[in-house]
Structures are given as structure tokens and as C-alpha cells.
Amino acid sequence: MSGIYDETASWIRENWNGTDYLGWRNTIVDAGYGVPSWAPENFGRGYTREQAREVLRAFDDAGAPGGARDVAPFSEVSWLLLPGAALTDYGTAEQKERLLRPMITREWDLGCLLYSEPGAGSDLASIQTKAELSDDGENYIINGQKVWTTNGHRATFAILIARTNWDVPKHAGISLFIFPMQQDGVEVVPIRQMTGGSEFNEVFLTDAVVPAANLIGGEGNGWKVLQSALGAERRGMGEMAQVGRDTAEAGSRSAVFTRSDDLVDAARTADRLDDPVIIDELMKIHTWRLTNDWTQARAKMENRSRGGSPLASLGKLANSRILHGASDLEFRLLGTRGLQYDKDATTGDPVAYRTSYDLMMGFFNSVGGGTDQIQRNIISERVLGLPRGVQPDKGVPFRDVRKAVNRSLSGDQTGDQTGEK
Numbered sequence: 001m002s003g004i005y006d007e008t009a010s011w012i013r014e015n016w017n018g019t020d021y022l023g024w025r026n027t028i029v030d031a032g033y034g035v036p037s038w039a040p041e042n043f044g045r046g047y048t049r050e051q052a053r054e055v056l057r058a059f060d061d062a063g064a065p066g067g068a069r070d071v072a073p074f075s076e077v078s079w080l081l082l083p084g085a086a087l088t089d090y091g092t093a094e095q096k097e098r099l100l101r102p103m104i105t106r107e108w109d110l111g112c113l114l115y116s117e118p119g120a121g122s123d124l125a126s127i128q129t130k131a132e133l134s135d136d137g138e139n140y141i142i143n144g145q146k147v148w149t150t151n152g153h154r155a156t157f158a159i160l161i162a163r164t165n166w167d168v169p170k171h172a173g174i175s176l177f178i179f180p181m182q183q184d185g186v187e188v189v190p191i192r193q194m195t196g197g198s199e200f201n202e203v204f205l206t207d208a209v210v211p212a213a214n215l216i217g218g219e220g221n222g223w224k225v226l227q228s229a230l231g232a233e234r235r236g237m238g239e240m241a242q243v244g245r246d247t248a249e250a251g252s253r254s255a256v257f258t259r260s261d262d263l264v265d266a267a268r269t270a271d272r273l274d275d276p277v278i279i280d281e282l283m284k285i286h287t288w289r290l291t292n293d294w295t296q297a298r299a300k301m302e303n304r305s306r307g308g309s310p311l312a313s314l315g316k317l318a319n320s321r322i323l324h325g326a327s328d329l330e331f332r333l334l335g336t337r338g339l340q341y342d343k344d345a346t347t348g349d350p351v352a353y354r355t356s357y358d359l360m361m362g363f364f365n366s367v368g369g370g371t372d373q374i375q376r377n378i379i380s381e382r383v384l385g386l387p388r389g390v391q392p393d394k395g396v397p398f399r400d401v402r403k404a405v406n407r408s409l410s411g412d413q414t415g416d417q418t419g420e421k
Helices: 003-015 021-031 051-062 073-090 093-105 222-248 260-269 275-305 309-341 349-367 371-382 397-411
Strands: 111-114 130-134 138-147 156-161 172-181 186-191 200-211
Touching: 003 021, 003 051, 021 093, 021 371, 051 397, 073 093, 073 111, 073 156, 073 172, 111 200, 130 156, 130 222, 138 156, 156 222, 172 200, 172 222, 222 275, 222 309, 260 275, 309 349, 309 371
Parallel strands: 111 156
Antiparallel strands: 130 138, 138 200, 156 172, 186 200
């Protein structure tokens, strides 16, 4: 037993009485055991992630809930880690107490991302949702439309990016807010997916209100703050293959958590374990996973030392390849049986349902958190140091971007960087 484990176990015995769930979670936060790998000023204890896992083990062994949420599987704590990254990097002490604490205690347990818009997906900085400060300076009034919002119909809060200034270049006019979802002025419309489900939504914002006190990092700094949240998301999605091997031990069979052993079992069931083509496919996917594990370990070290790493994009892109490769191989091993998909998991062939569902949902990782194409751009520019592509809107006030782009497309170079001829 490690010293961290023993110390944590002793603290649990002294403080955990099995009752007062919310009171217990606040006690954990005050002691720094809710997110022990975070800094003390961010409700943590400054532990390494390895030490934080010892804390988690002590809580699990004691049957006490709520400990070491920072090292739990990303899929379980994404709505803590994403806003948590923005708040720990850029939030004030008051904002951390008011906004971050209820995320750690799970009073606010489910959030959503109000990022993409119909005209601003891959080019996210082109958002047009407006945030205008009220006359009394107490609130921002929000008007616009967001799309591809997972959990929008159930979320308590959102990370919202909106435009507060139209007279500066597009990135400089964006601000980021922690936005309350349960209010008038927020209309959530489900989007039907090819799986038959509706996990994504459109969100229409009409004179919705967010307190000015929920502005993170100051007006016009939203793009910089957003990078913290995006980095946490990409690291988390890139780590899912690694984390999933542990989660799969508990019985999860999602493509995200499919282990190499599962694919070996599928090949054995199909009586193709001796097929050299299948063996080659199995080794290829296994090699991808090992390489991604090593890349993510490097990304974690860079993130600790530099506060961010473009290697997170490598991990996310690699995980997309792993998910598509694993589900495609499993589908081919299943053969025509895989065509028997029923959107209701309780009817039909459960194995065919899982395999077909996983094949379709593999595209979620390729789109969510920044498309594979965007990750390739980030890798080419920030990892490989390749030159950026043509940027006709660079340095142009956002309200003049359309004119600048039209001039570029027509070959007219007479305009200056202000967007005026």
C-alpha cells in the first residue's frame, strides 16, 4: 500500500458516515480529494495522476463516492473536465467557488457545448451568435443558433461562445460564458441520426440571459479560453482507447471501449483466427493502439510542462482510426448477420445491433470535438511546422470578412487589411 493510499483511507474512515450525500461531496472538495491532481487553488491537492489513482482506489475500496473524479474515465466526467480546464486556467477565485465547485460536487452534473453553428463548424471562429451587454451591465443578452449539441435537451449548463465585438478580427471578438440552459429563450430541437436516435440537437437562443459574472477570461478572450476546453476534450477523446481497456473489464462492449481481445474472440467465433489477412488486421489495430498510448503519454507530459500540447490532436485523430478500423473489422467478421440492425436494442439480434451501432457511431469521434480534417490541419501547422493555408480574412474586422473573401476569390488585391478599398 502506498503512503497516499493509506493517508486517504485513514481520512475516509474518519470522515465518511454513509449519509448526507451532498455534504460529503463538499467535504471531499474542501479536503482536495474530489480532484486531487489539480492545484490546491483549484480544489485539489497537487498530486500526480498516478497518486490521484491511489486516491481513487482508496475511495473505491471504502465504498465511498465522489473521490478523484479527475482520473475517472473521460466519458463519465467530461462535463467536469471541459469547463474545469477553462475555469482553472482563466477563472477568478470567485468564479471557481461559484461555478467550479458545483461541477465537482455534481450539483451541476451534465453540461453541453454551445459551439458550432450552421455557418461555423470547421471554421468555428466565424460564429455569429451575439452576446450584448445589458444597459445595467449585469447580464449579456444572447441571440443566435447552435447545432450538433450533445445533451442539449438534458443539460443544466453549457460552455457558450458568442461574439461580443464585430469590429475586430474574428478570433478577437469572441467571448466565453458558463451559460444556464434551463431558462426561457432556449429552444432545443432534436436531430435524427442514422442510428435512429437523437443524441444531438439544434439550440435556438432568443433573448436568452447569462450573468456578466459568468464571463470567463474577460471580453474578447474567448478563443484563448476555449483552447483549454478543446485541449481537455481532445486529450480525453484520444485517451478513450486506453481508458476503455480498463472500463471494458466491467462489461462495456462499445466500439470506443473494444479491446484487442474482443476482436480476437470475434475472429475465433468466425473461424478466421488462422486467416493471415485477419491476423494482419488485428496486429494493425493493436499497433495503432499502442502507438496512441505512447503519444498520449507524451501529450500529458507536455501539457503539465507547457499548459497544452498539439499532440492531443494526434491522439484524437488516431482514436478515430482505431474506432473505424475495429468496428469495420468486427462488421466484416460478422458478415451478412451485421445487416440485421434494429434501432431498438431490445429486439432483433443483439450482436448485430451492437456491431452495426458501433460502426455508425465511429463517425461521432471523427466529427465531435473537431473533425478529423481540422485535427490534420492542427498537426500539420503546430506539430510538423508546415505553413498555413491562404487566410483572406486574416486581420480583417469580422463584419467585413465576407467582402474580403469575395475580393480574394475574384483575384482583387486592391483592398487593404481593414476590409476597405
